[in-house]
Amino acid sequence: MANQNDLDTMFVALSDPTRRRMIRRLGRGPASVGDLARPFPMTLPSFMKHVRMLETSGLIRTAKSGRVRTCTLNRDQFMLLEGWLAEQREIWEDRTDRLENLVTNDQEAQS
Template sequence: MSAEPRLDALFQALADPTRRSLLSQLARGPASVSDLAQPFDMALPSLMGHLRKLEDAGLIETRKDGRVRTCAIVPEAFTPVRGWLDEQRALWEGRLDRLDDYVTRLMKERQNGH
């Protein structure tokens, strides 16, 4: 999968507050679907839809042991998001540094009467 569609899938999965909450729960360790469902007031099929989106994006993995489905976070799946955010931060820091230099130069010119 190329970088852009991969990022699109990751950001789509992260865009929903329910899915972010599920990821926060899973950051503490693997959990069963029933444990993950407890804090939510929604039907199990709806919750499973959220988990499927996270799994399709590669952010979690699930395994089934008998009747119990357990979910776990995939930490390395966040690497493309982190990389993109780091690139954006570097870009904007560079722009802000140039703006700061420009404003500083204007202020000095104004002080010197130019």
């Protein structure tokens, strides 16, 4: 399971709409930094800050071949995030089930 710092870094990385759009695009397959940057109205150095944040969080990997840096999703890191979300879902479903039982039993007792 991911440690708290890993999760914090991933959530910070995903908190930005530019980075979420980058992730969405990379979900279709690898892309060069230039291709990823094209739809965004910012300079390449500013865009690279987003790339570095996603790379630091472990959500993407980059590889340089000549002058081209290619980005790919790190699906393993998303599995860690998915595991944490599944744990949270289970906790909240258990709580809502208990609340439902409490309300149902209370209504039956009043009948």
